[in-house]
Amino acid sequence: MDQKLQMLLDTVRRLVRRGAYPNLSKVLAKSHPADIAHLFSYLVPKEQQILFNLIENTEMAASVLSELEHSTGAFLLEQIGRETITEVLQEMPYDDAVEIIRNLPEEIAEEILTTMQDEHSEEIEQLLQYAEDTAGGIMSTEIFSLREETTVQQAIADLQQAKDVEMVFYVYVTDAHGHLVGVMSLRQLLTVSPATQLKDVMVTDVINVRTDKDQEEVAQLVAKYNILAIPVVDEWNKLVGLITVDDVIDVMREEATEDIYKMAGASEEELLYGYKSFKVAQLRLPWLITNLFGGVITGYLMWQFKATLSEVIALITFIPVITGMGGNVGGQSATIVVRGFATGRIDLSSLRQVILKELRVGIIMGAVCGITVGLVALIWHGNPFLGLVVGLAMISAMTVAASMGALAPTFFKRVGIDPAIASSPFVQTANDITGILIYFGTATLFISHLH
Template sequence: MEQKHQLLLDTARRLIRRGAYPHLSKLLSKIHPADIAHLFRYLDLKEQRILFNLIEDPEISAYVLSELDHSTGAQLLEQIDRETITEVLQEMPYDDAVDIIRNMPDELAEEILNIMQDEDSTEIEQLLSYDEDSAGGIMSTEIFSLREDMSVQEAIEALQRAEDVEMVFYLYVTDEYNHLVGVLSLRQLLTVPPQTQLKDIMTRDVIRVTTDTDQEEVAHLVARYNILAIPVVDESNKLMGIVTVDDVIDVMREEATEDIFKMAGASEEELLYGFKSFKIARLRLPWLLVNLFGGVITGYLMWMFKATLEQIVALVSFVPVITGMGGNVGGQSATIVVRGFATGRIDMGTLRRVFFKELRVGFIMGTVCGSTIGLVAWFWHHNPYLGLVVGLAMVTAMTVAASMGVLAPTFFKKIGVDPAIASSPFVQTANDITGILIYFGTATMFLQLLL
């Protein structure tokens, strides 16, 4: 953390400990709302509540909540009176207010909607009707659009009168039924004669999404076409809202965080539980139990090959290396594929090339590592055939692991399950099992030479 924010954080914590709330309130009134929001990221929930309750301006409170995790924002609002909650939410963009209301208890959310003004509650209820991970769930309905039969001069005058709308990146053009028919830029508007009609200068091929488009797909389109906003339409092409680049950045951050948690066998839910150890343990246990049973299966396989082990005890020396390297290679491949699916760089059309690329990479790395460990086994146990067995097993195990790192996420995606869960620990466990089978299977084949 940079020095300025560290100083603010230390000062805020010191004032909270002393209960010097008037001084803390005075401090908050002097710093930028963005800096207040930044402080909240380093405070526990109790400290956040104290700080939040000292913010007097609803507009600043709304700004801070917009920058925080939505579940945290809901927890902060639950502690204050209903009228103040309503006042703060009305200062927020509708899409941010909806995200916070989604995280409130149902009874409180309904009560807040009843208190809010008709116009605000109608807009929010409309957004609540969409899936929270869809374009409709993240769009802003405060949009500015122009009729296609307007002149440039009329459009400029309308733009000058516009208030309380989302930042105008592009000017969307609609017909008399509010169907999206075109788009133009501010530059286009200012470089043509005043009497020109918008339908004569607008671009008719508009990149758009529907209200039920998944938010990841929205993010992919914004990134692919390098645009600052994308319009959202319903099934009849009626303009419903826009998703701006700041919303897309939030989506990318959320999706990346979710994937990282899943790949670690954890859950973002942990952030809600703070230091509640038993609840956090309950969230992590399922995938650890998968690893546990995978370990039992691995042990059982080793027991099945006990005859080979009894005759060649030296084989035990390299079990951790075979299983560990296979798990590492599989985890690397799975991470590449999961991230490729998430960013749109990999799809079912390019998957064949990705599979064979990872197969070759696994074989190359396996050859290098297998040659190295084979030489180690030879010189360590003075048996060239042991070196051959270990080396061959390493090459095969790493090649298979790289392939599995591609196939497992693909399988999960095919059946409609988030492929992130196919990374660690699933791939790790699967590769431990296949690694043991490959290693002891190879040793059994060459058993007569090893004796």
């Protein structure tokens, strides 16, 4: 946090503690909505509620809500009167209002939609029909478009009068039936003869998405083509909405956060429960139970090799090293593949190269670590065959771990399951089991030389 925000946070906390709410209202009135929203991540729910209730300007409150996590915004709105909720939501862009309403309890959401003015209610209900994580669910319906017969002079005049649209990065062109047929940049619009019709100068190859397109794929398209906005069309190619770069940034942040939570065996749903320990524990336990059973299986395998372990007790020295390094390598490979899927850098057509690359990396890292730990075993216990066993096991375990780290997310992707869930519980457990099998299997082969 920079110095300015830190000073603002300290001031807000001090005024809340003192109950100096009039002074706090004045501070908020002079602050930028984005700065106020940033403070909420450092405040407990009670402080968040106090702060939000002190924002007197409805437009300011709407701007703050637009910058917050949607679940947090819904929680704050639940604490105020229904009439005030309606007023705040009416000041928000429709796409942001829809996300807030999705997170409200169903009975409150229905009441709000009934209370809203017809125009707002119709737009929001239309957006609510689309799935939450699709282009239709995140698009804005406030879009600037013109008919193809419009002249450049008239287009500029219309653009100057376009006060209701959120952002205008490009001029989208439609035919008489509302079908998207072209696009023009604002620079192009200003450098063409005023009498020219848009259909004579527009670009007809328009990058667009359907309403049912997954939001992550939309973000990848915007990043790939370096555009500031992307139009949304229905199944008949009619222009129905627009997704701007600020929406895409939100999607990227949400998707990255979701992947990180899943890879850690947690869930973003925890944010909804605040400090409710039992609820949070309930969300995390399934992943931990998976690792628990994996640990039990690992212990069972070690018990099966008890004869080998009892004959050469020195083998116990390197069990944590073999399993730990395998888990680390597998986790690295899984993270690379999961992130590659998320950003679009890896797809099913390039998987073979990715898996072979991770296999080669595993062999190289395994060789370096295997030689190192083998020398440690030789120096420590004075047995060259123990060093050979530990070194070979390390090379094999790390190679298998790297391959499994790439293969597990790939398998989940192919069967239609989010690959992020494979990275932590599945890969870690699988690598512990294979590491133990490889280590003790190798030791059993050389048991006669290890005494």
